[in-house]
Amino acid sequence: MSLVFNNIDRNEIRRVFQPSKVVLAIVFDPQNNRYNILPLCFHMWCSYSPSLYAIAIHKKNYSSILFQEAEEFVLAIPGEGMVDEVMFCGTHSGKHINKSHECKIEWSEAYKIKTPGINTAIVNIEIQVKERSIAGDHQIILGEIKAMLKNKQNKERVLLAVGPESKGYEILAQHGIHTIGIIPKQ
Numbered sequence: 069m070s071l072v073f074n075n076i077d078r079n080e081i082r083r084v085f086q087p088s089k090v091v092l093a094i095v096f097d098p099q100n101n102r103y104n105i106l107p108l109c110f111h112m113w114c115s116y117s118p119s120l121y122a123i124a125i126h127k128k129n130y131s132s133i134l135f136q137e138a139e140e141f142v143l144a145i146p147g148e149g150m151v152d153e154v155m156f157c158g159t160h161s162g163k164h165i166n167k168s169h170e171c172k173i174e175w176s177e178a179y180k181i182k183t184p185g186i187n188t189a190i191v192n193i194e195i196q197v198k199e200r201s202i203a204g205d206h207q208i209i210l211g212e213i214k215a216m217l218k219n220k221q222n223k224e225r226v227l228l229a230v231g232p233e234s235k236g237y238e239i240l241a242q243h244g245i246h247t248i249g250i251i252p253k254q
């Protein structure tokens with residue numbers, strides 16, 4: 069019998085798992101009295117009723133400390149017009165800088181919670197934290213969706229974290245292991 073499967077490493081499996089949708093998590097930083105923003109591709113919808121969503125934050129990220137206390141957060145879905153802001157927020161720590169100020173983020177009014185969304189995002193999802201757990205080097209935050217707000221005027225395409233297999237995607241930005249792209253128009 070011929071050997072059909074062979075062992076692969078994490079980088080190789082990214083060819084199968086990616087692309088994944090990029091979201092921006094917005095979480096309050098009480099010490100600096102501001103909101104911090106970080107892009108995530110580790111996230112999933114995990115229940116319809118109630119509507120539950122999970123995100124995973126690496127312990128090395130400043131936001132990991134903020135999520136230990138946060139009672140709520142927003143997931144903003146950025147489109148192609150926000151690629152520079154996404155890459156900036158994903159390559160800088162909010163520990164010492166105000167990312168929203170640096171990126172000239174315009175906040176949108178919060179609906180069911182206190183945390184604002186992003187005006188230029190396609191969708192803002194308001195989430196209340198339900199559970200926190202440790203998963204190795206990441207912290208998993210499970211939250212209940214309280215509102216999903218769509219910008220009616222925004223017709224942009226969603227941003228994708230493209231893995232090593234970037235053929236077929238239009239690549240908009242690249243930094244280290246992060247390649248961000250969109251599906252090209254037909």
Ligand SMILES: Cc1cc2nc3c(=O)[nH]c(=O)nc-3n(C[C@H](O)[C@H](O)[C@H](O)COP(=O)(O)O)c2cc1C
Pocket residue numbers: 090104105106107108109110111124125126127128129130131132154155157158159160161162163229246248
């Ligand atoms: C496209 C993209 C996806 C990312 N996905 C994740 C993720 O799922 N989890 C995570 O902890 N960090 C992720 N990162 C890295 C963080 O966003 C990055 O380390 C950020 O600078 C952390 O900011 P903070 O120190 O202000 O929390 C991602 C970065 C990019 C650019």
